[in-house]
Structure formats: C-alpha cells, structure tokens
Amino acid sequence: MTKFNIPATFIGRPYAEKHFTQIVQHAFAHNPFYQHFFASSSAIPLLTREILQEHNDELLNGHPVSGKTSGSTSIPVRIHWAQPRSALDNRDSTNYAEWFGGRLPHMKIVALTAHKAAENTLEVATKVPEQLQFIRRQVTENGVRSLISYPTNLEQLAQYLLQSGEQIIELQRIVCMSELFEPSQEVVIRQAFPNAQIAATYSSTEVGMIAGRCPHFPENYHIMAHKLGLEFLNAEGNPCSEGEVGQVVITDYTNRKMPLIRYAIGDLAAPITCPCGKTPLPALTQLLGKQRGILKHPNGGNVFSTQLSAEIRDTPGIRQFQVIQLASTHIQLRLIARPNAVIADAEHEIRALFERVFGQAMQLEFDWCHEIPRLPGGKYMEFIGLS
Numbered sequence: 091m092t093k094f095n096i097p098a099t100f101i102g103r104p105y106a107e108k109h110f111t112q113i114v115q116h117a118f119a120h121n122p123f124y125q126h127f128f129a130s131s132s133a134i135p136l137l138t139r140e141i142l143q144e145h146n147d148e149l150l151n152g153h154p155v156s157g158k159t160s161g162s163t164s165i166p167v168r169i170h171w172a173q174p175r176s177a178l179d180n181r182d183s184t185n186y187a188e189w190f191g192g193r194l195p196h197m198k199i200v201a202l203t204a205h206k207a208a209e210n211t212l213e214v215a216t217k218v219p220e221q222l223q224f225i226r227r228q229v230t231e232n233g234v235r236s237l238i239s240y241p242t243n244l245e246q247l248a249q250y251l252l253q254s255g256e257q258i259i260e261l262q263r264i265v266c267m268s269e270l271f272e273p274s275q276e277v278v279i280r281q282a283f284p285n286a287q288i289a290a291t292y293s294s295t296e297v298g299m300i301a302g303r304c305p306h307f308p309e310n311y312h313i314m315a316h317k318l319g320l321e322f323l324n325a326e327g328n329p330c331s332e333g334e335v336g337q338v339v340i341t342d343y344t345n346r347k348m349p350l351i352r353y354a355i356g357d358l359a360a361p362i363t364c365p366c367g368k369t370p371l372p373a374l375t376q377l378l379g380k381q382r383g384i385l386k387h388p389n390g391g392n393v394f395s396t397q398l399s400a401e402i403r404d405t406p407g408i409r410q411f412q413v414i415q416l417a418s419t420h421i422q423l424r425l426i427a428r429p430n431a432v433i434a435d436a437e438h439e440i441r442a443l444f445e446r447v448f449g450q451a452m453q454l455e456f457d458w459c460h461e462i463p464r465l466p467g468g469k470y471m472e473f474i475g476l477s
C-alpha cells in the first residue's frame with residue numbers, strides 16, 4: 091500500500107486529513123493485522139466488530155489488555171491503551187466539566203467491577219433506599235453537589251423519590267454515563283432532582299469519550315474531534331447528509347499501540363451543526379445506541395428502542411424491564427412488577443404496543459422476575475437484539 095484513498099468525510103478538513111493519514115501509515119508500518127488488511131486495495135476498509143473480534147490478538151500485537159467491553163451475548167473486545175492514551179481521556183472528562191462551569195465535588199454510583207472503590211463511590215447494585223442514604227450523607231457531610239451514574243439507575247432513584255413525594259434539591263449536576271440516555275428518562279430525573287443540570291457522555295471502552303452533550307442544545311453531542319475522526323455512513327456507505335442517521339465509524343488518531351481505524355462501533359447517529367456557537371467542535375444527534383440493541387422487525391427492517399421504551403416505562407405495573415429478541419419472530423420480556431401491579435393488564439398493554447410496532451407475527455414471552463442483572467461492566471441493557 092503506497093497510496094490510499096482518504097475517506098470522503100476527511101477530505102477538505104486539514105486536521106482530520108493529516109491525523110487520519112498518519113495513523114494509517116503508522117498502522118501499516120507497525121501492526122501485522124493492518125499489513126494484511128490494507129494490502130489488497132487503496133480503499134481503507136471498515137473494521138467491523140466481527141473482524142475486530144476475529145483478529146483481536148493480531149491487533150493487540152503483543153501489548154497487554156488494559157480494557158474489555160462487556161458484551162451481553164457477544165465475545166468481549168479486548169483493548170490496549172498506553173498510559174498517555176488514558177491520560178488524554180481523563181483530560182477530556184475534566185474539560186467536559188468545564189462546559190458546565192467547572193468541576194463540582196462529586197460522588198459516583200457505578201459498578202465496582204469497572205471503577206475503583208473510594209469513599210465517594212457506591213456500588214450500583216446497592217438497593218435504592220441505601221443509595222439515597224448515601225447521596226444524602228455525601229451532600230450534607232461532604233458538600234457533594236454532583237452525581238455520576240448510569241441513566242437506568244438514575245431513573246430508578248428518581249422514580250423512588252417521586253413515589254415517596256420527595257426531591258433532592260441540593261444536587262447541581264447529574265452526569266449520565268455508559269448507556270444510551272433517553273428523553274423519557276430525563277423527564278423523571280429532572281422532576282426528582284429539579285436543580286441539577288444534566289450532562290451526558292457518549293463513550294466506549296474501545297475509544298473512550300466520543301462526545302459530550304451540549305449544555306445549550308441538549309439534543310446535540312459535541313464530538314471529541316481532537317482525538318477521534320467520526321464518519322456517519324448511510325446504507326450505501328456514503329457520508330450522511332446533515333441530520334441523516336447512519337452508522338458511526340470511528341478512527342482513533344492517538345492509539346498507536348493498538349490502532350482502531352474506520353471502526354464500525356455498532357451505533358447509529360446523525361451528523362449535525364450545533365447552533366450553540368460556544369464550541370467549534372462538530373456534533374452528532376439522534377444517537378440510537380448499540381446496533382446490537384436494535385430489534386429486527388419480522389419483515390427485516392429495524393425497530394429502534396426509542397419506538398418502544400417510553401411506552402413500556404409508562405405502562406402501569408412495570409417497574410423495570412428488559413426486551414430480548416431471541417429470533418426474528420420471538421421476543422422475551424423480562425419484567426419486574428410494581429407492588430399491587432395487575433399483571434394481566436400490564437401484559438395486555440404490552441401486547442398491544444408490540445403488535446402495533448411489530449405486527450402479529452411476533453411471539454411474546456413474559457418472564458416476571460425479581461431482579462434483572464447488569465452486565466459485568468455495570469451497563470444495563472434494556473434492549474438486547476439478535477447478535
């Protein structure tokens with residue numbers, strides 16, 4: 091490979107073009123996987139998750155594993171980051187706090203399998219009333235004003251508070267991490283924590299923080315374009331136009347030990363120009379989460395979680411849910427009931443919703459249970475598509 095074509099998205103953007111070229115040349119010179127992968131054509135192929143999984147050892151090229159994705163049904167992806175790459179991501183998190191007016195004393199409620207234990211950190215599997223005790227203690231004793239957790243956990247906390255007729259007014263900021271953050275969750279969280287600004291990050295184990303929610307136009311997320319090149323590609327493989335949803339393809343300019351070039355991470359989003367005028371960073375919108383979490387219609391089309399989630403959440407009797415597609419015409423619903431739920435009524439409503447969205451061919455199976463576990467890294471999957 092002496093000459094290669096720069097993908098259309100990068101052309102005419104000097105910084106992106108330069109960094110894309112550099113990482114491709116570096117990978118081709120030093121990484122055995124890319125020496126084969128790039129050899130046959132001048133076009134740089136997409137690195138799908140499947141190809142990455144199949145060639146993970148070659149890509150690691152002898153470097154130790156520093157991070158692993160927590161797959162629900164799939165094989166985890168193993169990643170190597172050198173120390174400077176980790177430091178870069180820590181800086182990105184700090185800088186993101188600046189968009190919201192700087193760092194605040196914070197606490198975390200996260201999975202301790204993925205985060206360090208500390209005085210200000212609580213395991214996310216802790217029962218909701220104990221989480222609330224922890225929050226109140228941190229607020230009164232340590233002056234903590236910011237809470238970092240997963241949207242699904244924040245929603246549980248918020249619902250519990252609202253049902254008890256309570257709010258927590260002291261929190262000034264809530265940072266949602268790791269999972270797709272949906273508008274219907276935000277509504278509940280805002281009611282329970284009325285004085286908190288809501289920040290949210292879009293991140294992944296493979297490339298770290300990808301984008302941060304705009305403080306001024308919350309439907310948009312600004313891209314960490316200094317370290318990542320993002321492409322949004324439509325079904326034909328061409329760049330999406332403004333506002334058109336397509337697959338997110340990421341090139342990490344800085345991970346030289348384990349380069350990830352044109353990595354199709356499995357998410358969908360649309361490119362957008364954010365009108366805030368506060369940051370020159372490009373933006374994305376309509377983030378639709380992991381393609382693995384997208385369900386298939388029996389006719390072959392996609393069904394996005396956002397078409398179902400708000401209504402499932404609003405169904406009386408349901409406290410928590412997980413939708414698992416087992417086959418193109420078979421879906422299992424794991425559900426946790428609220429006290430005094432009328433199970434038959436809840437099932438009737440859910441059946442009507444799924445019939446409206448999927449037609450009559452979809453077979454539904456209800457599994458009412460007492461607990462639905464999170465993935466090992468702490469992430470909670472509300473929708474698990476066919477793998």
Ligand SMILES: [Zn+2]
Nearest residue numbers: 304307364366
């Ligand atoms: Zn903006």
